Amino acid sequence: xxxxxxxxxxxxxxxAAPSSLxxxxxxxxxxxxxxxxxxxxxxxxxxxxxxxxxxxxEVTLVSMAPGxxxxxxRTALAMGAxxxxxxxxxxxxxxxxxxxxxxxxxxIRRAEPDLVIAATESTDGYTGTxxxxxxxxxxxxxxxxxxxxxxxxxxxxxxxxxxxxYDEVECPLPAVVTVTxxxxxPRYPSFKGIMAAKSKPVETLTVSxxxxxxxxxxxxxxxxxxxxxxxxxxxxxxxxxxxxxxxAERIVAFLEQVKVV
Amino acid sequence: xxxxxxxxxxxxxDTPAPITLELLTEARQVASTVEAVSWGxxxxxxxxxxxxxxxxxxYDVGDxxxxxxxxxxxxxxxxxxxxxxxxxALLVPATYDGRDVAGRLSARLDRPVLTNVVGLxxxxxxxxxxxxxxxxxxxxxxxxxxGPGIYVVRAKxxxxxxxxxxxxEVVTAGVPDLGATGEARITARHEExxxxxxxxxxxxxxxGGRGLGSAENYALIEELAKLLHGAAGASRAIVDAxxxxxxxxxxxxxxxxxxxxxxACGISGATQHLVGMKGAKNIVAVNKDQDAPIFSVAxxxxxxxxxxxxxxxxxxxxARG
Numbered sequence: 021x022x023x024x025x026x027x028x029x030x031x032x033x034x035x036a037a038p039s040s041l042x043x044x045x046x047x048x049x050x051x052x053x054x055x056x057x058x059x060x061x062x063x064x065x066x067x068x069x070x071x072x073x074x075x076x077x078e079v080t081l082v083s084m085a086p087g088x089x090x091x092x093x094r095t096a097l098a099m100g101a102x103x104x105x106x107x108x109x110x111x112x113x114x115x116x117x118x119x120x121x122x123x124x125x126x127x128i129r130r131a132e133p134d135l136v137i138a139a140t141e142s143t144d145g146y147t148g149t150x151x152x153x154x155x156x157x158x159x160x161x162x163x164x165x166x167x168x169x170x171x172x173x174x175x176x177x178x179x180x181x182x183x184x185x186y187d188e189v190e191c192p193l194p195a196v197v198t199v200t201x202x203x204x205x206p207r208y209p210s211f212k213g214i215m216a217a218k219s220k221p222v223e224t225l226t227v228s229x230x231x232x233x234x235x236x237x238x239x240x241x242x243x244x245x246x247x248x249x250x251x252x253x254x255x256x257x258x259x260x261x262x263x264x265x266x267x268a269e270r271i272v273a274f275l276e277q278v279k280v281v
Numbered sequence: 282x283x284x285x286x287x288x289x290x291x292x293x294x295d296t297p298a299p300i301t302l303e304l305l306t307e308a309r310q311v312a313s314t315v316e317a318v319s320w321g322x323x324x325x326x327x328x329x330x331x332x333x334x335x336x337x338x339x340y341d342v343g344d345x346x347x348x349x350x351x352x353x354x355x356x357x358x359x360x361x362x363x364x365x366x367x368x369x370a371l372l373v374p375a376t377y378d379g380r381d382v383a384g385r386l387s388a389r390l391d392r393p394v395l396t397n398v399v400g401l402x403x404x405x406x407x408x409x410x411x412x413x414x415x416x417x418x419x420x421x422x423x424x425x426x427x428g429p430g431i432y433v434v435r436a437k438x439x440x441x442x443x444x445x446x447x448x449x450e451v452v453t454a455g456v457p458d459l460g461a462t463g464e465a466r467i468t469a470r471h472e473e474x475x476x477x478x479x480x481x482x483x484x485x486x487x488x489g490g491r492g493l494g495s496a497e498n499y500a501l502i503e504e505l506a507k508l509l510h511g512a513a514g515a516s517r518a519i520v521d522a523x524x525x526x527x528x529x530x531x532x533x534x535x536x537x538x539x540x541x542x543x544x545a546c547g548i549s550g551a552t553q554h555l556v557g558m559k560g561a562k563n564i565v566a567v568n569k570d571q572d573a574p575i576f577s578v579a580x581x582x583x584x585x586x587x588x589x590x591x592x593x594x595x596x597x598x599x600a601r602g
Contacts, residue, residue, distance in 0.1 A: 035553070039414060046420070058521065059534075118393045143553075146534055147396045148375075149433070152351060152384025161465040162351065165377050167526065180349075181527055182377060183298075185473035189349060191465040200527040201534075202520045243393045247408065248421035255559055255578045260571065263585025268593035271544075271565055272601075274581045278563050280485055280509060280542050281601065 021173035022076030023193070025067045026131050027101065028124060028138040028151065029060040031085045031092030035143050045114060045239075046246040048144060054085060056092035059139035061206035062199050064096045066169055067137050069204060074173045078102045080131045084123055086113060090222055097217035098209030104222045105131060111227050114239035117145075121153035123237060126230040129158065134173070136196040140165055155196035162196040163189050167203055284403055287312035288358075288368040288429075289336065290379055293321030293350070297330050299482065300374040302441035304434060305334035308372055309444060311403035316368065318454065320345055320354050325451055332449040334441065340454040349465040351381025356463070357454040358382070359389045362429060370407055370430045383433045385462070395422055396433040397533075407432070415533075415552025416559050436481055437539045437560065473528075478512050480529065485511030486540045486561070488531055489519060490554075492547020492568060492587050496524035501591045502546060508598045514538065514558075516548045532557035547587040550575025567591070 031054035033039060040049045056064075064079070071077035081096050081104040093104045105127050112123065128136055136155075141148035155162035165181040171193065178189045178197060209217070227234050235241060261270065275281045287308040292298040301317075308315040315335045319327070320342035328339045342357045361367055373383045375397065387394045400410030400419075407430060411420045424430040456463075480486065487509065489502035499519070506513040514536070515529040531538055532554040543561035548554060550566070550573055558564070559578050566579040567590050576582040583590055 039552075041413075041418075116393045117396075118387055118391070121388065141534055143534070147394070148380055148534075149384035149387060149394050149396060152381050153388040156352075156355075156385045156388035156462060159461055161349075161462055162381070163349065163465050164351070164381055165527070180377075182470070183479075185471040187467045187471070188469040189465055190468050192461075195465070200520075201517070202523040202525075202527060205523060243426040244395055244422055244424050246420055246422045249413075250419050250421075252412065252416055252419045254417070255564075257577050258564075258580035258582065260576050260579065260582035260584060262571070263567075263583050263590055267567065267583040267585045267590040268597050270581065270583060271567075271590070271594055272597050274563075274565060275509070275542065278542060281598065 021074065023071060023074050023134040023173050024132055025071045025077060025079045026128050026133040026136045027060070027063045027067045027079060027081050027096070028136065028154070029064065029081050029083045029092060029096055030057045030142045031055065031083060031089050032057045032142060032144040041249055046249050047114065050086060054089045054092055056095040057139065057143050059141065059143050059201055060096070062201050062204055063137045063139050064099050064101060065204045065206040066199050068100045070135065070169065070171055074171070080105065082124060082127050082131065084108070084112060084120060088224060093222060094217050095209065097220045098213040099207055100213060103220055106222055106224045107230065108224055109226045111234040111238045111240070114242050115237050116242045116244050117147045117150050118153055119237040119241050121150050121157060123227065123230065123232065124150070125154045125157035126232055127225060128154065134193045135171065135176070136160070138196070138198050140198045140200050151196055151198045160194055160196050161191045163191055164198040166197050166199045169197055169199065284312050284369045284407060286314040286316065286368040288371045289315065289317045290371065290373045290382060291317045291319040291327065291331060292374060292376060292378065293319060293323060295323035295326045297327045298374065299441065300376065300436045301331070302334050303436070303439045304372045304374060305331065305336055306441045307401055307439040309335040311401055311407060312369070316340065318342065318358060320350055328451050329448040332446045333443045335444045335446055336449045337446065339449050339451045341451050342454045342456060347466045348463055349381065349467060350378045351385050352459050352462040353456045354382045355385030355389055356459050357456045358386055360457050361454060362390060367429050369428050370432060373431060373433045375433050375435045380433060383431050387431055392429065392431055393424065394431045394433060395424065398432050398434040399438045412556050415555035435537050437537050477507060477510060480512040480514055481536045481538055483512035484541045485509040485544070486514050486531070486538050487511055487544045487546065488514035488516065488548060489546050490516035490548030491518040493519070494588070498588070499524055501595065504595055505544070505591060508595065511540070516554050545575050546591060548575055549573045550578065
């Protein structure tokens, strides 16, 4: 049975660049160029593999980002996703995770998904609750922390990470799955893929397009606030020495000193 | 000014998880009444210990018949809240199941969640502390609007201390109709064999990063961990690369560890990693790049090649017997 596979992707500031907080709003500064969150490349790859196994299936990306940002979406389209839905609206700035989940759930609903895939958490905000909030809002079951995912288009079989090992979990579609990093090897976009991505459809929506009230999202709808940002107590650096063949010996001596050996 | 009533979500099991006791201990500091919610077949068995750490009542959602806990446990809590029995705040452990419960409950009750909490203060309502930018800065946040507030707390944020309370009353909490949301079921459970202590409970943690060069070299980390009766951890880079499973990851998007000694091997010390380990009592780092940020938090830093230092260290420890 052909599937509509939706992947939630986040476009984030480059984690390699120094991050900063906006002094006014005390939230993460996202004004620079945004890229595809590395964590999401695993979800995109998983979606492409699963869709590839069931004929006629298609992968749709759903993202929310300021300023009509599409550079991260283009990366995922170049990997092989068919199309993207982007929600971009000035009123979304300052949205908390639940408001974001409401926006994404409304956008995902338009894609009539059989399977929704997301990363366990984003690299920049790492709240880690959004996919399950989306599942609850859509009235769908969810399986989080998947190490492996298989589906025949009707049911889902997942190996889910646990504290002790893993569980085998089964669930009927439609459903929401979150994948941990490293579970698949994300493909590099080919030149052909990059060229093709330029003409793939990206539908850009506003909050009102989704039938949502602007007072429920962004700063207006946020029900949590940051009251203070302060520097943490710094950990003082100790002794740093260049190994002259005595590195191991020095470590043993240190371990003895702290009574670990 | 303390708040009135706090609930702690207690992980299922015959004995309480360490984080459950940490959360109960902290709950006593911020609230006058502390109660717990748990599920599974072991609730009555762990209840006396929950009482010892301050819970005066335990809501038992009971055996879930193989369902994944997120939806049914959140459903049961939401029903209690809607019936007016709810708390002012719910402390949830940042575990696999805890995060599921928090997310479901948030959407069900239409209340936001504050996650990655590492500190709580009760001054005119609860304020939370969160470590950002590799733990160099602390952000303080709070909820505005109607409660109950849902707080997902990271492990090792608080030290667990018993208060000597009596065995609590255990009451059954019913699960409402969940529709499709409750349809994910566990069909088999697998426990991974682990010879040493758990990563987040070990006194010694030996972690490897990209500097190891290849997945095969992670065996050095495992051998060292074993020799030191510790646990083997990893940086996000090598988990992303598929060298080791996510369960080994130490850092912002992994586990928080606070061992007596943390040995970082071939790890540069990205902020992502530092936030998960800089609470260690002692930090030893081996890295060939002397400008690696990991050295800024290390008590002993060895600028050297892990491929030389680690085998020599293994030999030296073996020679000691």
